[in-house]
Amino acid sequence: MKQQHRRAIVITAVAALALVIAGCSTKSATNSTTSSANRQSSSSVPLSTSQIKKNLDSRLISTREDRQASLTKTYRAAAKSSQYTLSNPYIKVNPYKTSPLSALVTFKTKTAAKVSYTVVGKTSGTSLTNTVHGGYTKTHQVPVVGLYANYNNTVKLKVTTKNGQTTTQQVTLKTGALPKYVKNATVTVKNVDKSKMSIGSNKLTLLNRTTKEPMAVDADGAVRWYSTNYSQHIFEQWSNGHIMTLTKKNNSSQVYNDLTEIDLLGRVYHEYSFSSKTGSSDSSTGSAAVANKKNTVSYSTLIHHDIIELPNHNLLATVSDGSKYKEDTMVEISHQTGKIVKVIDLKKLLPKSMWRHYKKGADGKIDWFHQNAIDYDKNDDSILISGRNQDMIMKLDYKTNKIKWIYSGKKKSTWPKAYRGLILTPTKGTTITGGQHALYLLKDTANNSTSEDVILYDNNTNVTNGNKATSGKYSQAVQYHIDTKKMTIDQTWAWGKSLGKANFTDVIGYAERQSNGNTLVDFGFKDTGKQSNVVEVTKSGQQVWNMTIKNAASKAYVYRAYRMPFYDSAYVFDATK
DSSP states (O other): OHHHHOOOOOOOSTTTTTHHHHTTOSSOOOOOOOOTTTSOOTTSOSOOHHHHHHHHOOEEEOHHHHHHHHHHHHHHHHHHOSSOBSSSOEEEESTTSSOTTEEEEEEEEEEEEEEEEEEOOSSTTOOEEEEOOSOSEEEEEEEEEOOOSSSEEEEEEEEEETTOOEEEEEEEEEOOOOOHHHHTSEEEEESOOTTTSSOTTTEEEEEEESSSOOEEEOTTOOEEEEOSSOEEEEEEEOTTSOEEEEEOSSTTSSOOOEEEEEOTTOOEEEEEEOOOEEEEEOGGGTOSEEEETTEEEEEOOOEEEEEEEOTTSOEEEEEOOSSSBOSOEEEEEOTTTOOEEEEEEGGGTSOHHHHTTOOOOTTSOBOSSOEEEEEEETTTTEEEEEEGGGTEEEEEETTTOOEEEEEESSOGGGSOHHHHTTBOEEOTTOOOOSSOEEEEEOOOSSOOTTEEEEEEEEOOOOSSSSOTTTTTSOOEEEEEEEETTTTEEEEEEEESGGGGGGGOOSSOOEEEEOTTSOEEEEEEEEGGGTEEEEEEEOTTOOEEEEEEEESOSTTOOEEEEEEEESSOTTOOOOTTO
16 A cells, blocks of 8 residues: 555435545535534635634544453453463454454463464465564464455464474364445456466455445455445555554444544554534535434535555544535644644645636535545655646645645646746656546655656546546556656656556546556546456556456445555554553
8 A cells, every 4th residue: 555555525414325436526526514603604715724623623532442342351361361272272253343354363372482374265376374473472362364255264373483493273264254245246357467466475455445345355356354344435554554444433324434543353443533513504405414403414524535644643634624615625633632733725725716716516515626645755744645626746845835846737837927836847758647546656766855756547537637638538557757856747657548448437546556566556437437447567568467346336436456465564463452
C-alpha cells in the first residue's frame, strides 16, 4: 500500500448505498444541508478553522474496544494458562467476531522460542507463511490469517529455539461459508504467472471496495480474508502493522464516520468518531434527512477518499468542511486525543476563480476540487495531492502550506501571475491527467533533492482541464519524473492505453508499484461499474495476473487494490497488554 504502507464521500441518508460512487463523480453526490445554528452561513466562505473543527467534531472513543474487552480477557487468560501446549493449544477461529478467516492459536513452551506457521494452500504459490514477531518467548499468541472459507484448513506450526532446535505441530481449522456480498462477487483470474507475480510468502491482493466488506484474494482468486464490518474507501496500513479503516456504527447505519484502527484478526485498538449530524433541514429539498418532530436532521459522511499516517503518528485525512463546498479540505487529527490540530482549506490556497463560480451538483454542494489522494514526502516535509475535478496534481509544504508545484492541463497563461512560477512544464509526449486518482511518491533511489518520481492512475476523463482529444478512449497507470530545479515533468512509464475503451473508467482506480518492479493496476469502474479489473504487469507491459470481479453488491466496486503482506513485519499481537 503506497510502497509499503499507503492507503469516503458524502452520503445521502435517504439512499445510503447510492452514496458510494457519488463521491467519485461530478454528476452525483450526497445530500447534506447544514443549518446556521451549526455552522457559518454560506456567505462566510472559506469557513474559519474553528468552525471547521466544530463541524467535524472529531473525538477519540472506545465503544468498540469496550465491546471486545471480554474477548481479550478470555485470550489473556489463555496466554497465562499453563494447560495449553504446542500439542494441545488454545484455538479460536474468528477471535473478534469480525474476521472469519482468521484465528488465534495460544500455547506455552518450556524453552524460549519463536513461532512461524504456514496455512497450506490448495495450489502451488498459495500457501501463506508468517513469523510471529516479538522475539523468543515461552508464551506464544499466534495470529493466523489467510484461511479458506468453508474449509478444513491445514495449518503447520513451527517452533524454533535460540539454539536452532525445531518442533512442528499440525492443526486443522474449520471455517464457515462466505457471506452474501462476498460470495456473490464472482472472482476470476487469467494470464497467471505466479513465478513473476509479486506475492512472496505471505501476500494477498486486498480489494478495498467502495462499500460493503473489504476482502483479499490469493493468486488463484480465492478469498482468504474479509471483514464483516462494511468499510468505505479507506483501508490503510499503519507503521505498527495495524489497519486504519473507515466504517459505520453498524452495517445498517446511514453514514461512514468512524475511523477504526484494527488488526487482521479484527481487534480494535483506536476509534475516532466524527459528527454526522450536521443540522436541520427541510426534507422537501431532497437532502439526507430523518424526521425528528418539528425538524428534520441531516446526516453526511465527512471523511472521504484517503488518509495517511504522519511521522508523529497523527492522522491526515481528506474531509468536507461542512459548508456548501465539499471534498476540498484536509485535517490533521491527534492520534492521542482525536482532536483536530491542523486544517488545510484548499479554497484559501488556490485561485478563487476555480471554486467561486464552480457549478453546484445535484445535492446543492460544490465539488470544485474533489481531492481523492494524499501522500507525505519525508524528504522535505511536504504533501502530494490529487484533485479530480481540476485534473490537477500538486505539492504543498506541510509546515507553511505554500505550494511547491502544480501540474495541470490548464495553460500557464490562464493562471494568475502569482501562480505561474509554480506550474510544471511537461516534456514532449507527457500525458495531461484527466480525473486522475491515487497519486503517491515512489521511493527515491537516486537520492536527488531536486527531483522526485510519482505514480498515479489516470482515468483520462476531461473534467475541467483534461485532454479533450483522448478523453474517454482509455485509462492507464502513469509514472512521472519531476525536476523541481527546471520545473519540468516527464512521463517515464505508462500502461493501459493498449487496452483501449474496454478498460476506460470514468471514476475510481489505483496503480501500485510492487517491490519487484511490477505494477498492480486497478480499473475499478470498468464497463460503467459492471466489473472491476485488476491487472499486474511487468515494466515491459507483460500481464502476469489478471483478475476480474463481477456481480459485486450495488456500488461495491474495487476502489483500490493493494498487494499487501498478511501480516506486516511490524505487527505484534499481545492480549496481555
